Amino acid sequence: MNKYFLLISFILMTFIPSNSQNKIYLTANGVTKTATLVRNDATENLISLLEKGPLTLSMTENGGFEKVGNLPQSLPTSDVRQTAQSGDIMLYIGNVMCIFYGSNTWAYTKLGTLDNMTSSDIQKFLSGNPVNVTLSLEQMADIQQVKISDIKEEKVYDLKGNLIIKRPLIAGVYIINGKKILIR
16 A cells, blocks of 8 residues: 555656646736746746736837747746747747747747737737736736726726716726726
8 A cells, every 4th residue: 555655646746747837827908818838947937936926028029920028037948949839938048038929940948838829819919019018827907098088978986886976087996887997
């Protein structure tokens, strides 16, 4: 009975990741998507970084096939020459995150892949140059930004559920048509 326990323990330690976190959230242009991470030293360090809180990268267009942004610190690399495909998230030179909507062959450390997104979906998701992309371990609150002039005669509530009658609205977060709205 003891050797079966040791065998099962060995199998669990070998095949089950030490950190069960294998998904991260990426938020850009008010939309949140998920990505599945591979298991390596770079992603374990990235997860440790994200455990401290969300991280926002300013990502710019590069080469017509990817968006790139600098991480606040270098992650361990295990670069392999490979062809990145649409949806791949790669680490370049230790501190540059690349999100591909096209393909390119170079030496990268793979971090993961965006879930269920086509090339055109990714381009729309990452539109703008630069575009701010927030990485997090939990889904961010869905707060939309609108201009005061966009609000017509809808019922507006504060976060305590009180109906707001006074117009124009001052800067703050309101509930309009059942959604959290940020007024700047």
